[in-house]
Amino acid sequence: QKEVEQDPGPLSVPEGAIVSLNCTYSNSAFQYFMWYRQYSRKGPELLMYTYSSGNKEDGRFTAQVDKSSKYISLFIRDSQPSDSATYLCAVPGAGSYQLTFGKGTKLSVIP
Amino acid sequence: KAGVTQTPRYLIKTRGQQVTLSCSPISGHRSVSWYQQTPGQGLQFLFEYFSETQRNKGNFPGRFSGRQFSNSRSEMNVSTLELGDSALYLCASYLDGGSYEQYFGPGTRLTVT
Numbered sequence: 282q283k284e285v286e287q288d289p290g291p292l293s294v295p296e297g298a299i300v301s302l303n304c305t306y307s308n309s310a311f312q313y314f315m316w317y318r319q320y321s322r323k324g325p326e327l328l329m330y331t332y333s334s335g336n337k338e339d340g341r342f343t344a345q346v347d348k349s350s351k352y353i354s355l356f357i358r359d360s361q362p363s364d365s366a367t368y369l370c371a372v373p374g375a376g377s378y379q380l381t382f383g384k385g386t387k388l389s390v391i392p
Numbered sequence: 393k394a395g396v397t398q399t400p401r402y403l404i405k406t407r408g409q410q411v412t413l414s415c416s417p418i419s420g421h422r423s424v425s426w427y428q429q430t431p432g433q434g435l436q437f438l439f440e441y442f443s444e445t446q447r448n449k450g451n452f453p454g455r456f457s458g459r460q461f462s463n464s465r466s467e468m469n470v471s472t473l474e475l476g477d478s479a480l481y482l483c484a485s486y487l488d489g490g491s492y493e494q495y496f497g498p499g500t501r502l503t504v505t
Contacts, residue, residue, distance in 0.1 A: 313492045324396075324482055324496035325435075369435065373492045378425065379448050380484075380494060382435040 284308055287370055287383025296392050300357040304370035304383045307351065314346050316355045317369040319385065325369060329355065360390045394419065396485045396497035404503045410471040413500045417464050417485030423447075424466040425494065426458060429480040438481075441466055442488055470502075478504045 287304045294300055302316075313332055317325035329344040331337045331353075337344045343356040353370055367385040374381065397416045405411050417424050426438040437450040441460035458468040464485075470477055480501050484494040 315492070315494075317496075322501075324398075324498045327493060327495060330493050371435075377448060378423065378440060378486065378488070378492060378494070379437045379450070380425070380427075380435075381437075384434045 284381045285370060285372060285383045288386055289384050291387040291389060293389045293391060294360055296360060296362060296390055298360050298390075300355075300360050300364070300388060300390075302355040302357075302368050302370075302386050302388070304353045305351055306353070306372055308372075308375070309348070309351065310375035311372045312375070313373050314344070314353050315371045315373075315380070316342075316344055317371060317382075319367045319369060321366075328368075360388075362390045362392050365389045396483055396495055398481075398483050398497040398500050400500060401498065402501050402503075404505060405473050406505055407473055407475060409473050410469060411473060411502060412467055412469050413481055413483075413502075415466045415468075415483030415485075415497060417466070417483075418495060421485040421487055421495075422464050423486045423488040424460060424464065425484045425486075426466070426468050427482045427484065428452075429482055429499070430478075435482070438468065473504045475504050478502060 316329040318328045319325040334348045341358045345354040367387045369385040370383040371380045423442045425440040440448040444460045455471045460466045480499040482499045483497045486494040
């Protein structure tokens with residue numbers, strides 16, 4: 282079983298829709314969870330960073346962690362065409378800065 | 393504050409050659425990690441440096457090597473290039489000391505022909 286699994290999509294939604302992006306992880310020792318956004322031919326950009334379980338909100342973005350089910354989610358409200366990108370979940374190992382990434386979900390927001 | 397810079401942005405090399413890629417971290421960041429990104433494998437960890445010492449290494453052959461200088465700038469080297477080394481090579485910089493937030497550069501796109 283891979284340490285971090287993410288549905289690669291692609292996911293296509295109309296402008297204004299609520300988007301839900303998800304990852305599962307296998308190692309219960311993971312404590313920190315990140316979401317990166319990567320536009321085509323660019324480096325990943327850190328979008329959200331959460332610790333342990335619960336929700337964290339930043340503007341239209343909400344990151345949610347459910348440690349009991351080892352499930353992490355990113356919600357995008359009122360999605361915009363500029364949100365079209367690949368979204369990657371990432372976790373650092375226990376006591377390590379090495380990030381393990383999901384494969385990424387490619388999102389297209391259609392005007 | 394300037395972000396992570398990587399040079400060159402694009403490279404085309406021939407099989408068997410070697411290549412050196414450079415990364416300058418965010419000012420004040422002492423840690424640098426390198427990742428390889430391919431369509432098939434996604435982002436894979438190569439190695440991590442802190443204060444000029446390699447702290448961690450991923451599962452890549454010895455042809456991949458790196459180093460970090462006293463000013464925290466880092467280089468990675470790939471010798472005897474193979475077609476499968478074609479990828480986007482990304483450098484991430486971070487503060488270390490408890491914060492796991494890592495910031496990536498734009499990457500170097502290497503094409504091996």
